Amino acid sequence: MSFESYLQAATAEGPNRTLPGVVVVAANKSGITYKHAFGTQSIDPNSPLVNKPFAADTALWIASCTKLLTAISILQCVEKGLLDLDADLSDILPEFKTLKILTGFEGETPVYKKLERKITLRALLSHSSGFGYAGFDPKLEKEVLSRGVKVEMTGDLMEHISLPLLFEPCTSWSYGVGIDWAGLALERVTKQPLSAYMDANIINPLGMTRTSFKLLSRPDILAARSDMTLRLPDGSLTPSPTHVFPDDSKDDYGGAGLYSCAEDYIKVLIDLLQDDSKLLSAASKEELFKQQLSAESKTALNFLLYGDYEENKSGEIGEKFLGGLPAGTEVGYSVGGLLVEAVNGAGPNRRSKGALSWSGLPNLHWMIDREKGVALFYANQLIPPGDLKASEAFATFEEAIYQGKL
Known part of the structure; x- marks a missing residue:
């Protein structure tokens, strides 16, 4: 079965539907090489979007795909001398002076210990600072x-x-x-909201006409937004009762707050493939594609993804969240995303060593392979995150591109 037949079947209306609307885009240095969308913008029979085709300009909540643009913004500020990747941030972020480490609980009461080390932008951007997500970590949720x-x-x-x-x-x-803390540091040194900084330094220079933090001030984006779909525990799909992220967010979340579309987001990835990027100097681009973790942190990352522990007995966490990367693929993390560290990359017909990637909560995936000159973007608006069917679809897309079938 061809890639297009596979996704047409997966998104076709009916009881055998396994995915909501999907859009995929591939590019090289010269621009877009393949673009296709499948399915509709809603599975809700009562929605006006139920018969509206999913498209490359469909507006999406891109969630953690925001992180790449925030990382680029930080590196730009480092170039300008406004920020330092390795400086103690407690002067810019005085909230860090009273930070503590959660060690556990005595009954229902949290127990903390004193923080000994400094927190830097390099640690914040590479997820080695010690911060987690309350929604992902039971201990933090309880706290x-x-x-x-x-x-x-x-x-x-x-x-x-x-x-x-x-x-x-x-x-x-x-x-x-x-x-998110890194984005706040940027706001304090530039004395402007992250949204204003990003508009001036990434979104407008690249001609990204459907990308913004401010959904309610952009009726064009709101009108073009897809519905969200929920996968139930039995594997079936149902309309989501929520869009997850609040439409009226008062703040700019550097880790999760952007709305965009496939045609816009691929412009960022194409720019990063260039020898002469509009967004970053050559030195900053090398920083973006460099493994940043300590040996301890890198070991912890690989164990989280592929280790044998209670929540990962099937070994699927890496596969689900990393776009179907084969289990055991050695990885590290840069200031902008996950890096393939394995000598042979992710295996035959997959990304090379040094390829940079990450994902977004409603099952979006992006990837940049500078060695092969390939950039990929895949998007659903599907929750919960880490959907195996979506990861399989992205992996199938990646393989088809590398095999020259698309």
């Missing part, structure tokens, strides 16, 4: 609820990111709110 704070994103950034650490910086790895 947050003990303070009467909501776990879900409400649009109040400080409420969302005011968390204790899980470990001393650079001693382990935990996916978390570090990049």
Whole structure:
């Protein structure tokens, strides 16, 4: 079965449908080489979008795909001398002076210990700072609820990111709110909202006409937005009762807040393939594609993805969240995303060593392979994150591109 037949079948209306609308885009240095969308913008028979085709300009909540643009923004500020990747951030972010490490609980009461090490932008961007996500870590969730704070994103950034650490910086790895803190540091040194900075330095220079943090001030994006779909525990699909991220967020979440579309996002990836990037100097681009973790943190990352522990008995965490990367593929992390470290890359017909990638909560995936000159973007609006069917679809797309079938 061809790739297109496979996704047409997966997104076809009916009881055998396994995916909501999907869009895929591939590119090289010269521009887009393949673009196709499948399915519709809603599976809800009562939605006006139920018969509207999914498209490359369909507006999407890109969630953690925001992180790449925030990392680029930080590196630009380093170039300008406004920020330093290795400086102690407690002067810019005085909230860090009172940070503590959560060690556990005595009954229902959280127990903390003093933080000994400094927190840097390099640690925040590579998820080795000690910050986690309350929604992903049961210990943090319990701590947050003990303070009467909501776990879900409400649009109040400080409420969302005011968390204790899980470990001393650079001693382990935990996916978390570090990049939201990095975005806040940028706001303080540039004296402007992250959205304004990003508009001036990434979005407008690249001609990204459907990308913004400010959904309600952009009726064109709101009108073009896809519905969200929920996969139930039995594997079936149903309309989601929520879009997950609040439409009226008052703050700019550097880790999760952007809306965009496939045609816009691929422009960032194409720019990073160029020898002469509009966004970053050659030195900054090398920093973006460099493994940044300590040996301890890298070991922790690979164990989280591929290790044998209670929540990962099937070994699927890496496969689900990394776009179907084969289990055991050695990886590291840069200031902008996950790096393939294995000598042979991800195997036959997959990305090379040094390829950079990450994902977004509603099952989006992006990847840049500078060695092969390939950039890929895949998007659903499907929850919960880490959907195996979506990861399989992205892996099938990647293989088809590398095999020259598309």
